[in-house]
Amino acid sequence: MNLDSNIPSGPLEKKWESRRFDLKLVNPANKRKYNIIVVGTGLAGGSAAATLGELGYNVKAFCHNDSPRRAHSIAAQGGINAAKNYQGDGDSVFRLFYDTIKGGDFRAREANVYRLAEVSTNIIDQCVAQGVPFAREYGGYLANRSFGGAQVSRTFYARGQTGQQLLLGCYQALSRQVASGQVKMYPRTEMLDIVVVDGHARGIITRNLVTGKIERHAADAVVLATGGYGNVFYLSTNAKNCNVTAAFRAYKRGAAFANPCYTQIHPTCIPVSGDYQSKLTLMSESLRNDGRIWVPKKQGDTRAPGDIPESERDYYLERKYPSFGNLAPRDVASRAAKEACDDGRGVGPGGLGVYLDFADSIARLGEDAIRQRYGNLFHMYAKITGEDPYKSPMRIYPAVHYTMGGLWVDYHLMTNVPGLYAIGEANFSDHGANRLGASALMQGLADGYFVLPYTISDYLASQKPGSVDDQHAAFDACETDVRERVAKLLDINGKRTVDSFHRELGKIIWDECGMARNKAGLKQALQKIPALREEFWENVCVPGGTGETFNQSLEKAGRVADFMEFGEMMCRDALVREESCGGHLREEHQTADGEAKRDDENFCHATAWEFQGVDKAPKEHREPLEFENVELAVRSYK
Amino acid sequence: MRVTLHVWRQNGPDDKGQIVRYPLDDVSEHMSFLEMLDVLNETLIESGDEPVAFDHDCREGICGACSLMINGVAHGPQAGTTACQLHMRSFKDGDEIYIEPWRAKAFPVIKDLVVDRSAFDRIISAGGYVSVNTGSAQDANLVPIGKDDADEAFDYATCIGCGACVASCKNASAMLFVGAKFSHLEKLPQGQVEADRRATAMVEQMDIEGFGNCTNQYECQAVCPKEIKVDAIARLNRAFSRSTVKNG
Ligand SMILES: Cc1cc2nc3c(=O)[nH]c(=O)nc-3n(C[C@H](O)[C@H](O)[C@H](O)COP(=O)(O)OP(=O)(O)OC[C@H]3O[C@@H](n4cnc5c(N)ncnc54)[C@H](O)[C@@H]3O)c2cc1C
Ligand code: FES
Numbered sequence: 001m002n003l004d005s006n007i008p009s010g011p012l013e014k015k016w017e018s019r020r021f022d023l024k025l026v027n028p029a030n031k032r033k034y035n036i037i038v039v040g041t042g043l044a045g046g047s048a049a050a051t052l053g054e055l056g057y058n059v060k061a062f063c064h065n066d067s068p069r070r071a072h073s074i075a076a077q078g079g080i081n082a083a084k085n086y087q088g089d090g091d092s093v094f095r096l097f098y099d100t101i102k103g104g105d106f107r108a109r110e111a112n113v114y115r116l117a118e119v120s121t122n123i124i125d126q127c128v129a130q131g132v133p134f135a136r137e138y139g140g141y142l143a144n145r146s147f148g149g150a151q152v153s154r155t156f157y158a159r160g161q162t163g164q165q166l167l168l169g170c171y172q173a174l175s176r177q178v179a180s181g182q183v184k185m186y187p188r189t190e191m192l193d194i195v196v197v198d199g200h201a202r203g204i205i206t207r208n209l210v211t212g213k214i215e216r217h218a219a220d221a222v223v224l225a226t227g228g229y230g231n232v233f234y235l236s237t238n239a240k241n242c243n244v245t246a247a248f249r250a251y252k253r254g255a256a257f258a259n260p261c262y263t264q265i266h267p268t269c270i271p272v273s274g275d276y277q278s279k280l281t282l283m284s285e286s287l288r289n290d291g292r293i294w295v296p297k298k299q300g301d302t303r304a305p306g307d308i309p310e311s312e313r314d315y316y317l318e319r320k321y322p323s324f325g326n327l328a329p330r331d332v333a334s335r336a337a338k339e340a341c342d343d344g345r346g347v348g349p350g351g352l353g354v355y356l357d358f359a360d361s362i363a364r365l366g367e368d369a370i371r372q373r374y375g376n377l378f379h380m381y382a383k384i385t386g387e388d389p390y391k392s393p394m395r396i397y398p399a400v401h402y403t404m405g406g407l408w409v410d411y412h413l414m415t416n417v418p419g420l421y422a423i424g425e426a427n428f429s430d431h432g433a434n435r436l437g438a439s440a441l442m443q444g445l446a447d448g449y450f451v452l453p454y455t456i457s458d459y460l461a462s463q464k465p466g467s468v469d470d471q472h473a474a475f476d477a478c479e480t481d482v483r484e485r486v487a488k489l490l491d492i493n494g495k496r497t498v499d500s501f502h503r504e505l506g507k508i509i510w511d512e513c514g515m516a517r518n519k520a521g522l523k524q525a526l527q528k529i530p531a532l533r534e535e536f537w538e539n540v541c542v543p544g545g546t547g548e549t550f551n552q553s554l555e556k557a558g559r560v561a562d563f564m565e566f567g568e569m570m571c572r573d574a575l576v577r578e579e580s581c582g583g584h585l586r587e588e589h590q591t592a593d594g595e596a597k598r599d600d601e602n603f604c605h606a607t608a609w610e611f612q613g614v615d616k617a618p619k620e621h622r623e624p625l626e627f628e629n630v631e632l633a634v635r636s637y638k
Numbered sequence: 639m640r641v642t643l644h645v646w647r648q649n650g651p652d653d654k655g656q657i658v659r660y661p662l663d664d665v666s667e668h669m670s671f672l673e674m675l676d677v678l679n680e681t682l683i684e685s686g687d688e689p690v691a692f693d694h695d696c697r698e699g700i701c702g703a704c705s706l707m708i709n710g711v712a713h714g715p716q717a718g719t720t721a722c723q724l725h726m727r728s729f730k731d732g733d734e735i736y737i738e739p740w741r742a743k744a745f746p747v748i749k750d751l752v753v754d755r756s757a758f759d760r761i762i763s764a765g766g767y768v769s770v771n772t773g774s775a776q777d778a779n780l781v782p783i784g785k786d787d788a789d790e791a792f793d794y795a796t797c798i799g800c801g802a803c804v805a806s807c808k809n810a811s812a813m814l815f816v817g818a819k820f821s822h823l824e825k826l827p828q829g830q831v832e833a834d835r836r837a838t839a840m841v842e843q844m845d846i847e848g849f850g851n852c853t854n855q856y857e858c859q860a861v862c863p864k865e866i867k868v869d870a871i872a873r874l875n876r877a878f879s880r881s882t883v884k885n886g
Contacts (some may be wrong), residue, residue, distance in 0.1 A: 122773070168795065178759075386725070
């Protein structure tokens with residue numbers, strides 16, 4: 001397997017500029033001869049499809065939602081980073097680069113991350129030009145807030161609905177291309193397989209979710225922008241329909257999957273309330289600008305929060321990490337919450353919660369100022385819990401939120417399968433072992449607006465347009481596979497619902513491959529998951545007859561079937577990474593005070609897995625990570 | 639608590655459809671409305687029936703996918719709240735709850751409670767954007783925008799495209815949806831350049847899609863989960879007449 005990262009030579013600050021100059025171009029008149037498929041129209045895919053359309057390529061874009069405007073990106077709350085240094089507080093491209101590399105615990109590629117920091121500033125310009133209503137100061141200039149893992153204010157935001165506003169900007173740009181005919185949009189259409197011809201990605205097989213029709217689409221290149229796999233845990237902050245199917249089917253057709261064990265558990269989510277719980281709700285990290293996190297000092301203290309005096313509270317983040325305090329990065333803050341709860345000092349039902357308290361800020365700034373900043377989040381909290389966070393502190397607990405792992409890609413965002421690209425949360429490229437807040441939106445839009453549209457021309461220029469059509473034998477074979485899989489799911493007629501399997505799988509992964517992992521637990525998971533998968537294929541019940549209609553159970557079943565295989569790979573990845581880094585904490589590898597202990601000597605690499613067969617262990621490959629511009633330091637936020 | 643559900647079941651676009659009654663025990667007040675439907679669906683599947691189809695995704699009130707008429711009110715009894723953010727504590731033991739899809743000519747039923755809202759996408763395609771290509775933007779701080787204007791633009795921009803406004807209007811008018819997008823962009827200098835063209839194009843598409851006229855009933859404002867105000871409609875109307883005057 002060829003894992004050449006394709007990083008340009010030369011100094012860090014010049015790499016992207018010089019590569020852009022070296023990239024082969026497709027001349028404007030020829031662009032319309034090329035067909036590009038973009039699967040997924042969230043921030044990454046939507047921005048890519050719109051930009052490719054503007055450039056003159058023929059684009060077919062797909063999403064499983066009924067409209068691109070509803071992609072999971074819509075739910076992002078807190079903000080988007082950019083190295084604008086509008087606050088004059090010492091930010092720079094290099095600082096954003098450094099914070100991201102350090103935040104990722106030195107497990108991402110320098111060159112990719114530097115480029116991300118470089119183009120971050122263009123994103124804000126572009127979005128403002130589209131009419132994205134970012135928050136502003138009275139003078140009319142853009143406002144910023146701070147996010148975890150940074151000591152400067154570089155996060156742009158639109159109240160607590162930044163993802164919504166960015167996605168609408170992107171969706172509108174995409175709609176403009178749909179109107180012009182450059183992009184043909186296929187909503188409610190799910191990609192079920194990828195067609196590889198002579199080693200190159202040449203198309204996809206889809207299912208129309210309304211009619212059930214299985215269809216073929218050929219193209220000169222395929223871009224996957226299908227988001228993250230957090231729903232392998234069943235309960236997560238992701239939208240219900242997020243899934244790993246597109247990326248996983250690509251993996252089964254030869255694309256390497258990198259670092260699947262790197263998942264982000266977000267420290268501030270609303271705790272689980274019962275067995276029927278269908279998803280978890282995030283309370284944006286931005287709240288930690290003004291909220292203080294604490295638990296009672298005493299174990300099993302059941303007094304109401306207001307009855308616990310200052311001296312009997314433990315503001316544990318401020319105590320343990322005085323220089324970052326409540327803005328310690330996510331992995332660190334989540335583990336600290338788990339520690340407090342494991343120690344018997346958690347609050348609320350089952351002791352699985354900590355307080356996020358705004359009393360001090362309300363006293364200092366007034367309730368109105370807090371409402372201005374976080375009104376919609378407070379409103380959401382009140383709706384879900386029936387409690388008023390202006391009066392008593394929020395109760396929060398960590399939950400699965402984001403996945404840093406994804407399809408392996410090179411500097412051009414191309415997977416090891418030529419012609420197949422992966423962008424946004426679906427790839428592994430920029431966040432290492434832990435993502436900093438407000439950096440996913442930045443990465444998705446950087447990939448889609450400012451990176452992929454350049455790099456893809458380098459590949460296309462070397463390909464004859466329309467070299468393969470959808471009557472090629474590879475399409476026949478691939479379509480047959482898809483049909484057989486759909487038929488098989490419908491034929492099982494077992495006794496258990498898809499959700500019940502998904503819940504059980506999620507619990508195994510949360511228990512053994514969640515906030516803390518150890519060898520024995522992971523080995524156990526590697527026994528339990530294949531057994532559960534076997535039961536799934538014998539006993540799942542997918543009602544709905546032939547599959548030639550709208551059938552939500554069938555959609556779910558296909559996705560859970562993939563999670564059943566994917567979850568195993570995740571645990572295997574966690575098992576071979578005998579170190580702790582970022583979101584991956586191996587209990588065997590921690591410092592005396594419970595901090596993650598990296599092993600740079602043996603694990604300074606990305607792990608990329610190659611598919612070998614469903615019941616066979618995948619093959620492990622390693623891409624060494626080289627650091628020339630930063631020193632590998634112990635990541636300290638103290 | 640116990641509730642009795644009366645749910646619209648319709649096998650496909652051509653099926654006539656009917657209300658089916660489902661008693662449900664053991665409903666917790668902490669469940670969201672959609673979680674209550676999940677529980678119903680689990681029992682239906684286990685007893686060999688087909689689950690009730692309904693659209694949903696984020697379950698956080700932001701994607702606009704969920705779209706239920708609950709006891710005749712779009713998104714149910716709680717103001718400023720989507721169906722997915724509604725919790726069973728808004729109901730009481732013994733309640734009878736009617737659940738139906740959005741009903742409008744422009745939103746045909748696909749199955750059960752799921753409707754086709756692609757007409758909204760076509761309206762946005764007609765003009766709901768600023769015509770700017772990637773890469774051609776100037777520095778973001780070059781044009782200061784007063785905080786009040788930015789905030790107001792944001793208020794209109796919070797529309798989630800759920801279609802509750804259409805479903806609750808006796809004319810099935812989409813004026814609040816169109817007005818919100820129009821007003822969001824018109825409030826900002828970036829969007830003013832094409833404002834009149836945008837108004838005409840979007841309104842024309844709205845008519846083509848078969849949405850009705852606005853007769854100032856304001857039901858849309860009452861059910862909008864994002865509490866978007868009907869001034870959006872007045873702004874749109876002003877621009878629309880301006881551009882029809884201009885173009886004769
Ligand atoms: C609650 C929440 C809050 C967040 N807040 C922030 C924040 O403040 N700042 C920040 O930077 N990040 C935030 N994030 C993370 C960020 O929102 C996501 O990482 C990012 O939006 C992902 O964008 P994407 O385009 O890669 O994927 P998505 O937005 O997930 O889009 C995936 C697309 O792929 C399509 N798709 C998937 N599979 C298929 C298939 N098989 N066939 C066809 N289509 C398919 C979907 O329909 C969709 O269009 C948040 C995440 C959550 C969950
Ligand atoms: S499911 Fe997204 S708004 Fe209700």
